[in-house]
Amino acid sequence: MNEQHKYRATDKMSDLICDNYSLLMMMSRFGLSLGFGDKTVREVCEAQGVDCRTFLAVANFIGEEQCSYDETAGEEVSVTALMNYLKQAHTYFLDFNLPAIRRKLLEALDCSESEGVVFLILKFYDEYVKEVRRHMEYENQAVFTYVEGLLQGRPDDGYDIATFASKHNQIEAKLKELKNILIKYYPEKENNHLLNAVLFDIFNCEQDLASHCAVEDNLFVPAVARIERGLKS
Ligand SMILES: [Fe+2]
Ligand SMILES: [Fe+2]
Incomplete structure (x- = not known):
């Protein structure tokens, strides 16, 4: 890991979280649980079987100004670890966060008085969730299956990660x-x-989705492209 990055393997894991609490969500997507006392990032990752370099690459990407991230970003990432992380994030959005926001919306909106507006808001939200589901299921099914094939040394003549990247849209x-x-x-x-509480959740979710997509574009796609080049040569 490049020395200039914000977080290092020798930092205390608890310091990372206090520095940026959005890393909490990232940790659980890596399958890391809390209760690690004063252990360092490396110690926690080793104890819980998580690839430390991939964890740090994502933590630094999220913690730093993403646009200043250099071309070699994620050179050391494990594609398997990153893919598991992305899959967990999809599960989090689809099965936990988006349904929780819908429940809070229902609670916050006055269904008795402004039926028309409430109906429209819920309809808009449900359509949106469907769109996110399509986006993430495509990644789970098509993209990750393709990458798993690559990892087993089986390239696919009809597909490459650049095709995915060119169609990958903001959600x-x-x-x-x-x-x-x-x-x-x-x-x-x-x-x-x-209503304010649900708006806070929507602001957070928006930020979280943007950063999820940025990890895909800036860490995952280049890492997969490196494997493709390796297989070709
Ligand atoms: Fe995704
Ligand atoms: Fe995506």
Whole structure:
């Protein structure tokens, strides 16, 4: 790992989390559990069977200014570890976070009074979740299956990671729209605590999805492309 990066293998794992709490979610996607006392990043990863260099590459990518990340980013990552991480993130979004936001939306919106707006908001949200599901299932099924083949030395003549990268679109834009509908048009109520809480969740989810896609574009795609080049030569 490049010395100039923010987080190192010898840092205490607890310091990383206190420095940037969004790394908490990243940890659980790597399958790391809490309760590691004063252990370093390397010690925690080794004890829990996680590839430390891949963990650090993602932590640094998320923790640093992503646009300043250099071309050689993720040169040391394990594609298997990164793919498992991405799969766990998909499960988190589809099976936990997006359904939780929907439940909170239902709770926050006044279904008795402004039926029309509430119906439209929920419909918009459900359509959005369907779109995210399509995006992530395509990655789980088509892309990861292709990469697993590559890892076993079986390239596929009809597909490459550049094809995926060229069609890989941002999925958080519509969430921004939903947020704007709620902020600009939802009729004002006496107590907005629930609505504010769900808006916070949507802001977080938007950021989390953007960073997920950036990890795919900037760490995963280049790492897979290196394997493709290796197999060709
Ligand atoms: Fe993804
Ligand atoms: Fe994606």
